[in-house]
Each structure stands twice: as C-alpha cells, then as structure tokens.
Amino acid sequence: MTLRVFNTLTGNKEEFVPLQPGKVGMYVCGVTVYDYCHIGHARANIVFDIVYRYLRFAGYDVTYVRNYTDVDDKIIKRANERGISSKELSEEFIRAFDEDMAALGLELPTHQPKATEFIPQIQAIVQRLIDKGMAYEADGDVYYAVDKFPDYLKLSKRNMDEMRAGARIAPGERKRNPMDFALWKAAKPGEPAWESPWGPGRPGWHIECSAMSVEFLGESFDIHGGGKDLVFPHHENEIAQSEGAFEQPFVKYWLHNGFVNVNQEKMSKSLGNFFTIRDILKKYDPEVVRFFILSAHYRSPIDFSDQNLEDAKAGLTRFYESLKAAHDILEKTPIPSQVPCEVVKDEEREVYDRIEALEDRFCEAMDDDFNTALAIGHLFEAVRGMNRIMGEKRFDECPLSLLVLKDGLTKVEKLGGVLGLFRSAPAAWLAKTQEEGLADSGLSPALIEGLIEERKQARKNRDFARADAIRDELAAKGVLLLDSPEGTTWKLK
C-alpha cells in the first residue's frame, strides 16, 4: 500500500516518498482576499483538505500551510473603490474566507500566514537574488531575470522563445526581458508601502509564497498544491525564486486541481455564471457540495449544475438513510453473545467479505492519486451490503449479522470521515435537509405529523380511501409517507 501521486513537474504518477520519513510539508496557495470565494475556490480547498486528511490518516505527521494574499493590485483597487484601506478590505475578506471554509467543514491548516506579516523575509530573498545577480532593480521596482535561471518553464513546459514573442511589457515597467517578473513594486501615491533598500514599495505576487513556504517548511519540501491555472506563471515563478535563491529543489511533488465549470461553460463574471460559496450554501448543504466535488477525480474538470448537485444530494441521502437505519437498529438491539446463528449462505458471505475488505479497497483507491470517486464507489457498495443485511428477515436475531452491520457502520463512518463526509448525526442531517426542503411547500413538520395521525386512525378503521387521500395530498406537495412496523415517517421526494 503505497501512495502514488500525479506530479505536474514530471507529468507522471509517482510513488510518494517524503523527504523525511513520516513527515510531510505541504503548501497550498490560498486566496487573494478582495472578494467572496466562489465554487472554484471551494473545490481547490476541499481537494487539498482531503489530501491533508488522507496523509494524516495514512500516518504522516503533516505540516499544512495555506496563505492569505493580503497585498495585491486587486485589493488596492477594490479598497479605493470602497474608500477603505487595503487592510480593512483584506481583513473583511479573510474573515469571510474563514467563515466559508468552516461552513464547508474544512480542517484548519497548521499555519495560515498573511503575506503582509512576512515583509522582512520577502525582502531578504529579494536581496539575496539581487546579490546573486538573478534579479535587478529598476527605478524602485525589482525584477527577476528569468534568463539567469536555466530551469525556467520546467513546470509548465513552455518554450521561452514563443512565450517571449507573445509577452508584452506593460507601460511603466522597466524589464530587460519581457518575461521578467516583479519581485518588488515601487509604491505609487496612495498605495500601501513598506520601506525597503529599493525605496518604499510592496512585494510582487509570487515572492510571498517563496518567503512563507521557506519560513514554515524550509527551503525544500514535499507537496505544493493549487489550481491548474496557477502552474504558469505563479508556480513557475515560485520555483525560479526559491531555487534561484536557495539552490536546491524547491518542491518534490506539484499537485494541481482541475476547474469547476458552470453549465459546461467556464465560470466568469462576464458570463454571469459566477457562484460564490455563500450563494451556494443558501441552496445546498455543505456536505452535498463536498460530496459533489469528491465524486469526480480532483484533476478532472467538473460541471457545476443544479442537476449534478441534486444527484449528489440523492447519493448522500442514500448514505445517511442507511447509516440512520443501522444506528437505530444497533442502538435498540443488544448483540446476543451466545445465540447460534444459521449457516451463512454464499451471498451473505459475499456481503460480509465486502465489508471486511472495505478499508483496504478504500485505501487502494485513495493511494492511487487520491481517487475519491472510486473510494466513494466502494463506500456505496458497503452501504448496499448493510442494507442487504438489514433487509433479511430476523437478521436482528443473528449475532453475526449484527456484528457485520456494526462493523460496516463503523467503517463507513470512519472512512467517510477521511473524506470529510458523514460528520453529522444521520437523523439530524436528514431532519435538517427535510425541513429545508419543506420551506417552499407551505407545510411544516407539525402539520405533517397531524395528517399522519389522522391517516393512522383512518387506516385503523380500514378507511383506506381516506388514508390514501391524505397520502396523495402530501405526495402532491412532495412529501412521501413511509409505513413501517414502527409507525409512519415521512420524507421529501
């Protein structure tokens, strides 16, 4: 059982061997805090949340760093538009980011540094690059000289000459080579600025990640993650900076997640198909969003649509209903210790074996470049096995059935937990989902309970016409009544 990961740097799936046995250093590019996060940010952060959780589950001591970019052109622009300071703006959206991630059920990284808190460290690396002749000052700006770094473009595998042909020098920039990028930007009037050997200014976008990663993870570390769009130029430039300054391999494994499209189109503000996490969570349970994202491989593009979210909701509901049923049974049925069980039939043996092997199969899937879709498939199979056990007549009198059921329940919840799923009490989750769904039907749980009681009397009197009328009436409003030996419950269609 060895973990294999797809490494953008080599273009291959490779066996994961950390630099130090048992320990993993992992850095993921966070957000630039000038607006609310959208579904794409949700995906990136959920994906790496899973990487973090699974590595720890696999026994690694993981140091996970995710930064906040809190100094940037967009922040300055937006702050000016609103007439507040950059700091006020960035703090507002750092809070919003934290709230969104908490709502999505993400684990907190080990460290969440802000770029503005590492200005001296940033300056030290810039100076070091200047001293080594890999960067140059030009009227208060400092640029990285990409010609001095032979490995430039090794991550994105682009061709320098062709890139150069397409590159432009923006007005006001004093680059020697159009491909050079800013490490330090001279302050214009009204912009946030820090004193520096090159005059007042602020760091460029890329250098902050080099500075914060070395601070927490050292000059060389295991995993660097981010969205595919960050490969060039951001991650390429981080490599140039860090390897240029420290002269050793920056990152061993580069992991990049795919995009979220909306109704088959790229999400963008101009297309008007831009969904923030907040908008989505008004409509969908956070766990449904997570389930949707994990039901595809992290490197594939996924399509955000109501249909797909509804499918995810249906799938997650299947899990919770089974988990609830198993909990209900196990809570009220003590597992007999001495009652002999019937001979186990072949098909039952198959179910038991499947549950027995669940964890191995789950890990096998996750070890293959975090194949969450396959892992979830295995969990579904375990759930079918559990439902099958619970569907057997008098299974609750069979110790073996109960033991396997309990084993299945424990494993599904444990492994689901590695994916950040099934973290709610099943009954509570189902009740909450139902009440939310009820909101626009004009019904209330109390009203439904009243009708159920009335129907119960009708059925008792064998007035099935009235009983069916009540059920049809509720069905028309999307509420299904479920009769069972324990009484009648309801659920949404």
Add this chain to the structure above:
RNA sequence: GGCCCCGUCGCCAAGUGGUAAGGCAGAGGUCUGCAAAACCUCCAUCACCAGUUCAAAUCUGGUCGGGGCCUCCA
C-alpha cells in the same frame, strides 16, 4: 500561433494493455391493504477511422467534437 487536456450507458462518473466500478434515472420482481424505502434481476464494447499486439476503452497515427493555459484567476 504555441503548449496542454478531454470525448466511457439517458445523466454524473471510475477504469490507462487482459476483456467495462459506483451513483442517479428506467424496466421487472420480493415486501406492502395500496404505496414508499430497501433488497434481487436487467440495462454500455468505451466519438470515428487506420495501425501495433495473442489481447486495447486503455498504446501509435489520423479525423471530428469540446475545453483550458499563454494577462489576474482555484
């Protein structure tokens, strides 16, 4: 123009050389006063063409279609 990715059942989606996981939807059945849920059974030869191979959804070449990056972007 350069670089890169993708095209698997009605929908979503695993699978990258050994003969197609899983979910949703659909059909039949068991159960039920009737239902629902659950369970059982059924439901694809992998865009197309030509190759390589004992063997290809999986490799190679080509065609068609879709998408991304090359400017800020998860």
